[in-house]
Amino acid sequence: MASSKEYLHYILEQLSGLEEITYRAMMGEFILYYRGRIVGGIYDDRLLVKPVKAALSAMPSAVYEPPYDGAKPMLLVEEVDSKEFLTGLFTAMYSELPAPKPKKNK
Template sequence: MPSSEKFRDYVLAQFKGELRVTPRKMMGEYIFYADGKIFGGIYDDRLLVKPVAAAKAMLPNAKLQLPYDGAKPMLRVTAEQIADNGLLVRLLNAMLPELPAVKKK
């Protein structure tokens, strides 16, 4: 089931423009980029982020979930955590140094 634009817009609004977060629609889902790095996305109306050390430390109770069959597991950000836009901004700031740049084709 594709993710809704309404949920995508809600999640993006939680970042309040403090960081340059951009979505890219891909097969009905949304991949999220910041500073040219993929940090997560929306899959089946769930916000999932890459399980880097900083994300694991800030979301210690987060469950690993598959964004789609055959993918690597990612950490699920709960509805309560999404509503805390300060947390999302801190999470992204902590994650960015650990994420690789997107490879050029």
């Protein structure tokens, strides 16, 4: 099942307090970026984030779920209705996220 644009826009609205939130559509789902770094994504209308230490400490009882069959499990964010929680989560996670790989020249 692909994610809906309505759910994407809801999550983007919840994160509107942060600058540089972008997304990329990929096979019916959406990859979320914060300041150029991949934070997670929206898969089957679920917000999943990378399981970095900051996310684990903010959501100690979070459930690991794979975004799609065969993928590494990510953390399911259940508290999507709190702007304050989501912006704090993304801000705390930023320093632990890998920097984007430089693009190779063709």
